[in-house]
Amino acid sequence: MSNTLCKIHIDSAAIHINSNALKKLKHIFNGIIWTLVGVYVLLTVLVHLSPIQHFLGSQVSNALADKFDTKVTVGSVNLGFFNRIIIDDVMMYDQKGDSMIYASRISAKVSLLPLLNQKISIASAQLFGLKANLYQQTPQSKHNFQFVLDSLASKDTTKHTPLDLHIGSLIIRHGAVKYDKRYIASKSGVFSPAHISISDLSTHIIANHITDDAINLHIKKLAFRDKSGLQLNSLGFKLDANKREASLKEFELQLPHSDITLGDIHATYRFENGKFVLPSLQYSPIFPSNRAACSLSSAISKMPCSSKHSLLAPLPL
Secondary structure, three states: OHHHHHHHHHHHHHHHHHHHHHHHHHHHHHHHHHHHHHHHHHHHHHHOOHHHHHHHHHHHHHHHHHHHOOOEEEEEEEEOOOOEEEEEEEEEEOOOOOEEEEEEEEEEEEEOHHHHHOOEEEEEEEEEOOEEEEEEOOOOOOEOOHHHHHHHOOOOOOOOOOOEEEEEEEEEEEEEEEEEEOOOOOOOOOOEOOEEEEEEEEEEEEEEEEEOOEEEEEEEEEEEEEOOOOEEEEEEEEEEEEOOEEEEEEEEEEEOOEEEEEOOEEEEOOEEOOEEOHHHOEEOOOOOOHHHHHHHHHHHHOOOOOOOOOOOOOOOO
């Protein structure tokens, strides 16, 4: 009997000790959780203070200036909730000191887990007040933005990091883009790819998947007006392409006085040594309405409509 009572007493003591240990572990765990929550709340409050935002802005601008070897200014940086970053008043100059790219606000929400697998996944991004000034001074000179592309290119040519990009939603509002080949004379009232001056740029894009070899893109809406008088009320389509074939679906184009809708288009082609082989291109017939094709050609070239106009007519340079 005494041995049984002793065993019961020992078991009760062990249960009491285990209960105390569990309570201590619970208190420690709760302490860690509330500490992390407190640090997160404190950091969130701090990054919403104007001096902190301006300090982060100066740090970001200095880092970008060092990366691209040019002048960059950033007004402020705000780290929002759920991996969202907001950057205000971003200005990048080209290497001749001319203003090249400006945005009043850039906002993006980045998914962190895909980065572990070298994938870039942006849940949503917004770009407001874009102003781009792009040009080529002479036929021999580089474009004023070429140094940015060179800086982003890998210096190690023996190692290549594959591109794997997803953008759930990209919205651009109140944009303006100017591109000039300054050595080519411009013609007033005629659209030319050598002299583009776009205003009221608005777009909504979904990039489901972009890699080195393939692209799956949905342009939900693209609208702008050009100084030549060309006005695009809305353009939308879905594109799925790789290095062998491409398909274009749900193509809809709205101009001020006409609409163009195309059926599904499928094309095949090939590349050799990284270059597109034009004679290899084969595609299904394209059947827009004659009135729509004529209206588009007339809007671009400012020429009267005629039976010779085609949706695939070359643009004047």
